Every structure is written in C-alpha cells, then in structure tokens.
Amino acid sequence: MRIKFEARTEFSKGVLLSVPLITIFVSVTVSSFLLLALGKSPMMTMYSFFIAPFETFYSVTEIFLKFGPLLIISQALAIGFRAKVWNIGAEGQMVMGAIAATAIPVYFPDSTSFLLLPAMIILGAVGGMVWSGIAAFLKTQFNANEILVTLMLSSIAYQFLYYLLLGPWKDPMGFNFPQTVMFQDEALFTSLFTGVRFNTSIVLPILFSLGVWIIMEKSFIGFKLVAGGTAPKAAGYAGFSAKTAVWQSLLLAGFAAGIAGMSEVAGPIGQLQRSVTSGYGYTAIIVAFLGGLHPVGIVFASFFVAVIQIGGDIALVSADIPISAVRVFQGLILVFYLATYTFVHYRIQIDWKQQLSSAKASL
Amino acid sequence: MKKDNLVPLLSLRKLTKRYPALVANDRIDLDVIPASIHAILGENGAGKSTLMKLTYGVIEPDEGELFWEGKKIKQNNTFSSRKRGIGMLFQHFSLFETLSVVENISLTIPGNRKILSERIKKVGAAYNMIINPEALVFSLSVGERQRIEIIRCLMQDLKLLILDEPTSVLPPQHVRSLFHALRKLRDSGVAILYISHKLEEVIELCDTATILQDGKVTGTVNPHERTVQELATLMIGRNIPQTKPRTEKRLTDTPILKISNLDAKSDNPFSVNLSRIDLKVHGGEIVGIAGVSGNGQKELSRVLSGEDLSHNLHPKIIEMMGKPVADLGVSDRRRLGFSFVPEERLGRGAIAPMTLSENALLTAYGKDMLDHGFIRNNKIEAFTKKCISDFDVRCRGTNVIASSLSGGNLQKFIVGRELSLLPKLLFLAQPTWGVDIGSATAIRQRLLDLRDQGVAILVISEELEELFEISDRLYVIHNGQISPSLMTAEIKPDDIGEYMIGIRNVSNNFIKGNNANQV
Numbered sequence: 001m002r003i004k005f006e007a008r009t010e011f012s013k014g015v016l017l018s019v020p021l022i023t024i025f026v027s028v029t030v031s032s033f034l035l036l037a038l039g040k041s042p043m044m045t046m047y048s049f050f051i052a053p054f055e056t057f058y059s060v061t062e063i064f065l066k067f068g069p070l071l072i073i074s075q076a077l078a079i080g081f082r083a084k085v086w087n088i089g090a091e092g093q094m095v096m097g098a099i100a101a102t103a104i105p106v107y108f109p110d111s112t113s114f115l116l117l118p119a120m121i122i123l124g125a126v127g128g129m130v131w132s133g134i135a136a137f138l139k140t141q142f143n144a145n146e147i148l149v150t151l152m153l154s155s156i157a158y159q160f161l162y163y164l165l166l167g168p169w170k171d172p173m174g175f176n177f178p179q180t181v182m183f184q185d186e187a188l189f190t191s192l193f194t195g196v197r198f199n200t201s202i203v204l205p206i207l208f209s210l211g212v213w214i215i216m217e218k219s220f221i222g223f224k225l226v227a228g229g230t231a232p233k234a235a236g237y238a239g240f241s242a243k244t245a246v247w248q249s250l251l252l253a254g255f256a257a258g259i260a261g262m263s264e265v266a267g268p269i270g271q272l273q274r275s276v277t278s279g280y281g282y283t284a285i286i287v288a289f290l291g292g293l294h295p296v297g298i299v300f301a302s303f304f305v306a307v308i309q310i311g312g313d314i315a316l317v318s319a320d321i322p323i324s325a326v327r328v329f330q331g332l333i334l335v336f337y338l339a340t341y342t343f344v345h346y347r348i349q350i351d352w353k354q355q356l357s358s359a360k361a362s363l
Numbered sequence: 364m365k366k367d368n369l370v371p372l373l374s375l376r377k378l379t380k381r382y383p384a385l386v387a388n389d390r391i392d393l394d395v396i397p398a399s400i401h402a403i404l405g406e407n408g409a410g411k412s413t414l415m416k417l418t419y420g421v422i423e424p425d426e427g428e429l430f431w432e433g434k435k436i437k438q439n440n441t442f443s444s445r446k447r448g449i450g451m452l453f454q455h456f457s458l459f460e461t462l463s464v465v466e467n468i469s470l471t472i473p474g475n476r477k478i479l480s481e482r483i484k485k486v487g488a489a490y491n492m493i494i495n496p497e498a499l500v501f502s503l504s505v506g507e508r509q510r511i512e513i514i515r516c517l518m519q520d521l522k523l524l525i526l527d528e529p530t531s532v533l534p535p536q537h538v539r540s541l542f543h544a545l546r547k548l549r550d551s552g553v554a555i556l557y558i559s560h561k562l563e564e565v566i567e568l569c570d571t572a573t574i575l576q577d578g579k580v581t582g583t584v585n586p587h588e589r590t591v592q593e594l595a596t597l598m599i600g601r602n603i604p605q606t607k608p609r610t611e612k613r614l615t616d617t618p619i620l621k622i623s624n625l626d627a628k629s630d631n632p633f634s635v636n637l638s639r640i641d642l643k644v645h646g647g648e649i650v651g652i653a654g655v656s657g658n659g660q661k662e663l664s665r666v667l668s669g670e671d672l673s674h675n676l677h678p679k680i681i682e683m684m685g686k687p688v689a690d691l692g693v694s695d696r697r698r699l700g701f702s703f704v705p706e707e708r709l710g711r712g713a714i715a716p717m718t719l720s721e722n723a724l725l726t727a728y729g730k731d732m733l734d735h736g737f738i739r740n741n742k743i744e745a746f747t748k749k750c751i752s753d754f755d756v757r758c759r760g761t762n763v764i765a766s767s768l769s770g771g772n773l774q775k776f777i778v779g780r781e782l783s784l785l786p787k788l789l790f791l792a793q794p795t796w797g798v799d800i801g802s803a804t805a806i807r808q809r810l811l812d813l814r815d816q817g818v819a820i821l822v823i824s825e826e827l828e829e830l831f832e833i834s835d836r837l838y839v840i841h842n843g844q845i846s847p848s849l850m851t852a853e854i855k856p857d858d859i860g861e862y863m864i865g866i867r868n869v870s871n872n873f874i875k876g877n878n879a880n881q882v
Contacts, residue, residue: 223724236693236711
C-alpha cells in the first residue's frame with residue numbers, strides 16, 4: 001500500500017471558504033464526544049464557548065480586548081509566513097515592546113504630558129523591532145535558522161523581564177511583588193466605555209491590518225515577499241533580494257508585536273508584570289494560519305480565537321470543565337484545520353495494489 | 364514486415380493511460396520482434412515516455428494488455444520487468460555520483476565486487492564499451508555514464524533494452540560509438556526500443572519505426588525507406604516549419620557583452636569551476652555556447668545573470684552595454700537592457716502557482732507597471748495580453764496559473780516576456796529544451812528577427828543542431844573553460860564535438876594525440 005499526495009492545481013473560492021467551516025464542525029463534534037466521556041454536557045460547554053461570550057456587554061468588550069493584540073501580531077506574522085520567514089518568537093518581541101514602553105512611566109512617573117502615550121507607542125515598536133532585528137541580522141549574516149533564534153530570543157526576553165521586575169524596576173511600594181509602578185493615567189489608553197477594559201488601542205491593530213492589506217494586495221513589496229516565499233529561485237532570477245525579505249518580514253513582526261506588548265501594559269494591565277503577553281505571541285501563529293495567511297481571513301480568525309478564549313474562560317466556571325479540556329478543544333481546532341487544509345489542497349490517492357517488491361526494485 | 368512468422372517479444376494491445384488533463388496514451392498497439400531496433404518516434408508530449416514507463420512497469424495502464432513472448436503479463440512492475448529481461452535507460456541517469464562504477468552496479472546486480480568487476484570488463488570489451496570499474500561516477504563523462512547504465516542492463520539476461528532519448532545529451536562522437544554498440548547488441552539477439560524525436564538518427568539506426576502523435580499511433584513504417592520530410596509529416600502532421608535564411612548582416616562596432624578572463628571557483632565539489640573565460644557578443648549576432656551538460660553552463664549562466672555574486676569579481680570582468688557590471692545584481696543588469704531566459708521554467712523563469720499576469724510582473728515591473736511602489740493592474744494586464752497574443756501562447760487567459768500551461772507554451776510565454784522588455788542583450792539557456800517542434804521553430808524565428816534588429820543574443824544549448832541553425836558564431840564549453848570563437852559557417856559538427864569531449868583543447872587549437880579512451 002502506498003499513499004500519495006497529489007497537489008490540486010485548481011480549486012474554487014468556495015472550497016477554500018469551506019476549510020474553516022469544516023474545521024469548526026469537526027472540532028465541535030469530536031470534542032463533544034470527549035466531553036461526554038468526561039461526563040460533562042457538550043451542549044452546555046458549546047453554549048459557554050460560542051453563545052455565552054455574547055450574552056453580556058462586558059464579555060463582548062473582553063472579546064475585542066483580546067481581538068486587538070491577536071489581530072496585529074498575526075497580520076504581521078502572516079506576511080513573514082508567506083515569505084517563508086518562520087518567526088515564532090513574536091512572544092519575545094511582544095515582551096521587549098512592553099519593556100521598552102514601560103521605560104517611560106518608570107523613569108518619568110510624574111509626567112502628565114500628552115506625548116507620553118505616543119512616545120510609548122514608538123518605544124514599544126522599536127523594542128520589538130530590535131528584538132526581531134537580531135534574528136534578521138543573524139539570519140542574513142550567518143544563515144542562522146530564524147525558528148531557533150526567535151524562539152530562544154523569547155526565553156531571553158522573559159529572563160530580562162524577570163530581572164527588571166525583581167531588580168531595578170520593582171515598585172518600591174509594591175510589597176515586593178514582581179511588578180512595576182502602576183502607570184499614571186496619561187500613560188494609559190482611555191477606556192471606550194465606563195467600567196470596561198476595552199480601550200482606544202484597538203485603533204492600532206485596525207490601522208495596521210489596513211496597511212497590511214494594502215501592502216499584500218496592492219504593493220510591489222508584498223508581491224516580492226510572496227514571490228520569494230513561493231519560489232526563491234524565481235525571486236533570485238527576477239532580482240528580488242532574499243535578505244531584504246527577511247529584514248522586512250522580521251522587522252514588521254517586531255513592530256507589530258512590540259505595539260501589542262505596549263498596548264497590554266498601557267491598557268488592561270496598567271503596569272509591567274510577569275504575565276504581560278497572555279500567550280498572544282504564540283496564539284497569533286495559530287490565528288495567522290487559521291486565517292489562511294490572508295489579511296481579511298485573519299480578521300475573522302482573530303475574532304474567532306478571541307471568542308473561544310473568552311468562551312473557554314466561561315466554560316471553566318459555568319460548564320465546570322477542567323482547563324485541560326479547554327486547551328484540548330483549542331488544540332483540536334488547529335489540528336483539524338491543518339487536516340482540512342491538506343485535503344483541500346491535495347488529492348490523496350491510496351494505491352492498494354502497489355507491492356513492496358516493486359518499491360524495493362525501483363530503488 | 365519480413366519477420367512476421369516470429370512470435371513478437373513484446374506486444375501491447377489497446378494500452379491506454381489517462382491523466383487528469385489529457386489522455387497520454389490512447390489505445391496503443393505495438394509489436395516488438397527480437398533482434399530488431401524499433402523506434403518510437405514522436406514530438407515532445409506525444410506520449411513516448413509514458414508508453415515506455417507502462418512497458419517497464421513504472422506506471423500502470425488504465426486499460427489494455429501487455430504480452431511477453433506471447434503470454435499475457437498479469438502483474439507488471441519494474442521488478443518483474445527486470446526478471447523478464449527488460450532493461451531501461453532513462454533520460455536522466457540513475458547513478459550515485461560519489462560511488463564507483465562497480466559499486467553502482469552492485470546495487471542492482473548480485474555478486475561480489477571482484478566478480479562484478481571482471482564481468483564489467485568482459486561485457487564492456489564485447490560491445491566496445493570499455494570502462495574502468497573502479498572509477499568514481501562523478502569523474503566520468505556523460506557518454507561514460509551512459510555506458511555504465513547500458514552495461515548494467517547487459518549484465519542481467521537482457522532481451523529488451525529501452526532507451527529514452529539516449530543521444531540528447533551526447534556529443535556526435537559518442538553518438539557514433541553508442542550506435543555501434545546498439546547494432547552489436549541487436550545482432551546478438553536483443554530487441555531495442557529506441558525513443559527519439561530525431562529523424563536522421565531513426566533513419567540511420569532503426570529497423571522499424573512506430574510514430575506517435577497526441578498519444579495515438581499514426582503509423583508503423585520502415586524508416587530506411589522514408590525520407591526525413593516524410594517521417595516529419597507523419598510525426599507532426601505537417602511539414603517541419605523552416606526558419607527564414609539570413610538576409611543581411613550588420614554588427615555593432617563595440618561588443619554589447621564582453622567577458623574578460625573570468626575565473627569563478629566554487630567550494631561545492633559538485634559544481635564546475637569556471638576558468639579564464641573570454642567571450643564577446645556584438646549587437647546583431649547570435650552567439651552559441653555548445654557543450655555537454657555539466658561542463659559549467661549552469662555556473663556561467665548564474666554568474667552572467669547576476670544571480671551568483673559570490674565570487675567578488677572585479678567589475679570590469681563582465682561588461683554589458685559598455686558598462687562594468689560584474690559587481691551589479693540582477694535588477695541593475697536588467698535596468699541596463701539585459702534580459703534572461705533560464706533553463707528551468709517552473710520555479711525560476713516562472714512561479715508555478717502564480718498567474719500569468721503575476722509572472723509578467725516578476726521581471727517586467729520596470730515596464731511602467733509600478734506607481735510609487737503600487738501595482739498597476741491594468742498595465743500588467745495589457746502587457747500580459749500582448750505577450751500572449753504576440754507569442755501565440757495557448758492558454759485560457761491571463762489569470763491561469765503558470766503550471767497549467769504545457770512546457771512549450773510556458774516557454775513561449777517566458778521568452779515572450781523577456782523579448783517584450785526590448786532588451787539590448789538577450790541571454791537564453793536551453794531555449795527550446797522539451798518544447799514541441801512548432802513552438803521551437805517559432806522561438807528560433809523570433810531570435811533571428813531580433814538579431815536582425817541589432818540585439819546581441821547569447822544562447823547556451825546542448826542541442827548542436829539548434830546552435831548550427833541559429834548562431835553566427837559558436838564557443839564550446841568544456842570543464843569550465845571556453846574554446847576560441849568559431850564561425851558556424853566554417854566549422855563542422857564533428858569539430859565542435861571534439862571540443863565538447865575535450866580531445867581538442869579548449870584553450871588552444873592543438874589536437875591531442877590518441878585520446879581514444881575519451882570516445
């Protein structure tokens with residue numbers, strides 16, 4: 001028996017759209033069985049995941065609070081992934097962005113200037129870009145694998161964060177908790193509604209998405225990146241620099257992740273602390289693929305993942321399921337997405353007649 | 364036929380193989396009798412290779428039956444084929460370059476090395492195919508590698524030998540010794556299936572010719588009784604289109620391309636080091652570079668195009684349009700009026716999953732297609748449409764992906780795109796490789812027209828016939844070195860062949876003595 005994967009050359013837009021729908025359907029079905037095995041009610045759980053997040057105004061704003069950072073990071077990562085630059089260290093770039101932005105309220109705790117927030121945005125972006133720039137430099141100069149470098153740089157970023165929180169930046173009035181001072185109001189984004197954490201920082205991911213859409217759909221830079229990712233030799237033949245593509249992809253990701261990190265400390269958290277990223281840097285990788293690496297798809301994917309994250313939190317309490325069941329469900333979605341994607345893009349042929357002897361002989 | 368009373372060695376009956384987009388073989392009937400050389404003649408894409416793969420058991424037919432010595436073959440795969448006594452030489456050799464001859468052969472033929480070495484020498488001597496069993500494959504010439512493959516087939520109990528375009532990579536001298544060996548094989552009782560699209564060869568060598576066109580058999584003839592024109596008509600259903608002869612000749616005073624003493628060494632042991640390459644191309648002439656593949660063509664083309672800048676050459680070593688360019692990248696050279704058609708179509712000349720419009724943008728972006736870095740779709744669309752109609756690219760519009768086009772059509776598109784850039788210097792590598800006769804002639808005619816308009820054209824090709832048809836001057840590349848300039852009108856293919864295999868030293872005209880072991 002031999003299994004062959006034959007690439008399909010043509011498929012309709014409808015088939016491509018069916019990928020996320022099939023994914024959700026299969027994941028819900030399979031996890032329902034798992035929940036039954038746990039003795040929990042699948043209906044109750046799915047209700048918590050998909051309906052409950054929309055039941056109160058507060059949880060809807062919480063969805064959008066998670067939507068922002070996921071959107072901005074995954075948009076940038078998707079550009080890199082299309083150029084085959086595998087930056088999986090957005091987490092570390094986000095941490096560095098948060099750290100760099102925090103420098104301002106830490107060193108100017110009494111300032112009330114309206115320039116605080118813009119300066120923090122710029123510093124956050126620069127912090128992320130410096131971190132991803134290291135990976136770009138090592139990749140272009142020494143051909144160091146960016147997957148390893150970005151991943152390891154994330155660990156370093158965390159260690160640096162812990163050092164700052166336990167040492168020089170620790171809030172002297174903070175009862176020895178590993179966290180900085182609370183930021184002054186001028187260094188925080190304003191809430192959009194009273195009593196909720198959802199704030200004006202949402203403008204940044206939306207503007208960024210718009211920019212990404214223009215770059216990828218309308219500009220020559222986007223074309224060059226995709227060409228380099230799809231056929232490196234053809235890009236070389238056309239004279240598109242592979243090094244430029246690495247720099248552009250990584251710097252853009254650092255920029256976006258840095259702003260996301262800044263938006264967290266200057267938004268819902270209000271200070272720099274250990275759990276600054278909420279895992280957005282890694283989740284954004286899933287979001288980018290779930291959105292088909294397309295700027296519009298990623299908007300929907302970010303929203304969907306934000307919903308199931310809030311839904312997961314609700315399910316923990318109201319459906320009384322363990323946290324690991326939430327993780328399993330979120331993991332199943334990615335696995336089934338990849339499977340569905342493969343079936344849509346490849347025709348799978350199983351050749352039962354193929355004998356082992358001929359396989360040997362053809363060697 | 365004369366030997367009708369014999370039971371055919373191999374019979375195919377109504378053999379059919381379908382692929383998603385086409386029927387590669389449509390109810391093929393074929394009889395091969397022992398001790399004969401049987402040609403399968405057809406254009407690129409006629410279904411020759413598919414038919415041979417079906418015969419050898421590499422792929423399975425959708426319909427139809429195969430008979431071996433009168434008995435129906437129930438299960439056909441490469442293993443059982445080999446047991447039956449069928450040997451096949453593919454177009455691309457299946458040898459491990461880092462192993463020796465005898466090690467390669469011992470992978471498929473049982474026996475210890477010493478005995479195998481003796482047998483290799485014995486078989487080689489019997490068919491004039493001397494080869495050193497201990498030689499490492501990467502050090503051998505193409506002709507010698509082909510010999511290993513033939514000897515490997517001969518070392519089993521061989522009844523039928525299938526050869527897929529065996530001469531496409533050989534210089535003329537090696538072709539002659541191959542034919543000699545094949546005739547000897549036939550006389551010893553082996554049947555040979557000879558796949559080719561070269562008509563002269565078939566007439567010279569083969570006893571029977573079965574002609575394929577669009578996957579169907581259009582006739583079985585005795586090639587000795589036919590002319591080239593008759594066979595061509597059977598093969599493509601019309602006369603071979605001819606290129607128009609040259610009317611007048613005007614060259615630019617200064618060369619458009621000048622390479623002076625180019626040395627390019629590589630760390631990769633499997634790539635060829637270029638050394639002391641001197642070459643000039645003037646506007647208004649086509650200059651060809653002949654050579655057996657793997658003698659530095661790929662390396663030269665990457666250095667010339669600007670894709671390989673790793674050698675840190677002095678800028679003046681390569682001059683284009685009178686300007687030093689050896690330190691400039693691809694896009695800077697293109698900006699000066701340089702255009703290039705690479706030998707790999709999918710993945711280098713074009714991006715397989717992208718549309719023709721996007722593939723036009725790949726190199727034609729300088730043609731007013733950008734507005735402050737933004738893509739102007741209407742300009743691309745117009746350019747692509749014009750390219751498709753000017754170069755007769757058969758496709759369903761500008762939005763089909765490149766990999767959906769046939770090899771010939773895609774090549775017409777790539778050549779068309781590069782010509783539409785109105786280059787002053789055009790460089791093509793294997794411009795008609797794997798392209799059907801109609802498209803190949805169309806491409807060659809375009810090159811001739813362009814030459815008459817004063818463009819400087821450099822062509823690397825392994826097909827000597829093509830170079831003789833279109834080029835005014837020739838160089839031969841061998842082992843990374845290049846011969847003196849040779850006027851095509853004054854030189855014979857055999858002389859080129861001597862340069863190609865290194866009998867004639869490329870760096871001077873001295874003919875080495877009896878270097879017969881090379882032949």
